[in-house]
Amino acid sequence: HHLRQQNRTHSLPPGPPQKPLIGNYLDVPKAEPWKTFSQWGKLYGDLVYVEVLGNKLLILNDMESMRELLEKRSQKYSDRPSFVMAKYMGIENNLSFAPYGPDWRRGRKLVHGNVNQEAVQKYHSLQENVAARFLRDLVEYPSEVMKHLHMATAQIIASITYGFSIDTPSNAYFDEFAETERIVLKSVVPGAYLVDMIPLLWYLPSWVPFNSIQRTAERGRQRVSDIVHHPMEQVEQDMKQGASSASFVSDHLRESGSDKVIRQQLPWVAWSIYEAGNDTTSGTMLVFMHAMACFPEVQTRMREEIHRVVGTDRLPSFDDRGRLPYINAAIKEVYRWKPNTPFGAPRKLQDADVYRGYHIPKGTTVMPNIWLLSRDQDSGIDPEAFSPERFLDTHVKKTAIDPYSYAFGFGRRMCPGRFLADNSVFMLVTSIVATMRISKPKDSHGMEKPFDPPYIPEGLASFPYPFEVDIEPVSDKAVAVVKGRATSID
Numbered sequence: 071h072h073l074r075q076q077n078r079t080h081s082l083p084p085g086p087p088q089k090p091l092i093g094n095y096l097d098v099p100k101a102e103p104w105k106t107f108s109q110w111g112k113l114y115g116d117l118v119y120v121e122v123l124g125n126k127l128l129i130l131n132d133m134e135s136m137r138e139l140l141e142k143r144s145q146k147y148s149d150r151p152s153f154v155m156a157k158y159m160g161i162e163n164n165l166s167f168a169p170y171g172p173d174w175r176r177g178r179k180l181v182h183g184n185v186n187q188e189a190v191q192k193y194h195s196l197q198e199n200v201a202a203r204f205l206r207d208l209v210e211y212p213s214e215v216m217k218h219l220h221m222a223t224a225q226i227i228a229s230i231t232y233g234f235s236i237d238t239p240s241n242a243y244f245d246e247f248a249e250t251e252r253i254v255l256k257s258v259v260p261g262a263y264l265v266d267m268i269p270l271l272w273y274l275p276s277w278v279p280f281n282s283i284q285r286t287a288e289r290g291r292q293r294v295s296d297i298v299h300h301p302m303e304q305v306e307q308d309m310k311q312g313a314s315s316a317s318f319v320s321d322h323l324r325e326s327g328s329d330k331v332i333r334q335q336l337p338w339v340a341w342s343i344y345e346a347g348n349d350t351t352s353g354t355m356l357v358f359m360h361a362m363a364c365f366p367e368v369q370t371r372m373r374e375e376i377h378r379v380v381g382t383d384r385l386p387s388f389d390d391r392g393r394l395p396y397i398n399a400a401i402k403e404v405y406r407w408k409p410n411t412p413f414g415a416p417r418k419l420q421d422a423d424v425y426r427g428y429h430i431p432k433g434t435t436v437m438p439n440i441w442l443l444s445r446d447q448d449s450g451i452d453p454e455a456f457s458p459e460r461f462l463d464t465h466v467k468k469t470a471i472d473p474y475s476y477a478f479g480f481g482r483r484m485c486p487g488r489f490l491a492d493n494s495v496f497m498l499v500t501s502i503v504a505t506m507r508i509s510k511p512k513d514s515h516g517m518e519k520p521f522d523p524p525y526i527p528e529g530l531a532s533f534p535y536p537f538e539v540d541i542e543p544v545s546d547k548a549v550a551v552v553k554g555r556a557t558s559i560d
């Protein structure tokens with residue numbers, strides 16, 4: 071009764087008109103929906119409400135509503151939407167997709183212990199070593215830059231999570247991880263599987279033509295289970311032989327003793343770290359490579375700063391970071407220029423709410439339009455330009471919105487890996503710029519080839535597919551420094 075009254079006095083937030091049954095289904099494009107959401111923002115205001123086949127969606131188009139709802143009211147806004155396929159495949163055991171509750175809280179605590187701001191310092195030398203090896207690979211096989219990049223981020227995260235050595239050249243798990251990742255990303259996108267729109271389909275027998283849902287689900291479940299448990303078994307085996315190095319998994323296996331709950335959850339939490347931390351970091355690095363090829367003058371300014379502060383006799387280290395303001399601004403610019411998660415990671419509202427005089431129904435999927443924040447014009451610099459200057463008050467009257475306030479999410483479900491991620495990005499970015507020149511690909515006559523790397527157009531994450539780019543050492547001395555440093559690790 072109370073709710074009905076609330077409904078009467080408060081209307082839903084505005085949005086495009088709906089059609090019977092399908093609602094706004096035809097209005098929400100699959101490719102780059104955040105651009106359409108942003109246009110709606112201009113038409114309907116900062117809160118936009120749409121319905122797609124009975125699913126309620128609320129789009130937040132301003133920082134204030136994100137802070138108020140996702141942070142101040144996080145008690146209600148920290149659940150995730152649920153998907154039939156994902157649930158069946160076990161993907162809701164992954165921290166990123168888990169419902170808000172005791173399992174999520176326990177898992178989150180485990181992760182936090184290993185990657186909080188203090189703890190990530192113990193990974194500095196790992197990150198420096200991986201960067202040095204990565205540079206040597208670039209010197210030796212520059213045309214395989216995309217492969218090297220993916221390997222570098224995978225090595226960092228696999229070492230931290232499972233203790234796998236960075237000497238493992240092409241670990242058997244990496245391809246398996248990558249393949250499972252595709253299954254995961256598909257299963258948490260509204261509408262990718264018809265069964266999430268029309269749940270009744272699940273109950274149709276599988277001999278009905280075209281109804282392969284249950285078979286797909288079963289295959290996915292098996293794959294997910296394999297990738298969650300195989301690396302764990304390896305760690306346990308290594309531990310028995312005394313051959314495992316410290317890692318998230320081995321530390322917690324030692325500490326948890328016979329705690330059954332933790333032992334059961336640990337493989338899933340470990341996989342969550344790998345799953346959430348690998349493609350996001352490599353994707354961010356691909357955006358960086360894209361930007362460097364398109365904006366050579368920024369690349370030059372970055373290199374000048376490094377050479378001025380660090381010199382050319384050694385590779386950059388974490389101790390240098392505080393003295394590299396232009397580099398730090400350029401890293402912010404990478405997060406802003408093409409944000410990884412243009413509409414964040416969706417939340418599900420657990421109880422009906424009232425905000426700015428509007429009624430927001432229970433169960434509504436809430437999406438912060440991060441992409442729109444990234445397009446702000448406060449600095450007066452074109453949002454499409456890659457320009458670190460927009461973050462420097464020595465260059466502009468008003469600096470752009472700080473991407474650290476939106477690129478890693480909000481409130482209780484904010485990315486717990488953000489310090490680790492940012493350190494990896496800093497180390498890889500500075501190492502590359504210090505020693506390598508990145509440019510658009512050229513043909514055999516030295517003419518620039520057309521260059522416009524396509525981005526994954528739909529789903530939660532947005533970064534380029536692997537693309538061709540030219541890469542060469544800045545000097546013979548740089549090659550010598552790289553080789554010397556890499557050899558010292560061997």
Ligand code: HEM
Pocket residue numbers: 165166167168178181185342343344346347348350351354410411414415416477478479480481482483484485486487488490491492495
């Ligand atoms: C540049 C790289 C990264 C970006 C841009 C990024 C971004 C994000 C975003 C936007 C979210 C959703 C937050 C929300 O719902 O408000 C998230 C969640 C998460 N991230 Fe990251 N992330 C990155 C790297 C990492 C790394 C290296 C780890 C490894 C520890 C990690 C672990 C996680 C986990 C476990 C979650 C789920 C949190 C939850 O649902 O409670 N991320 N990340």
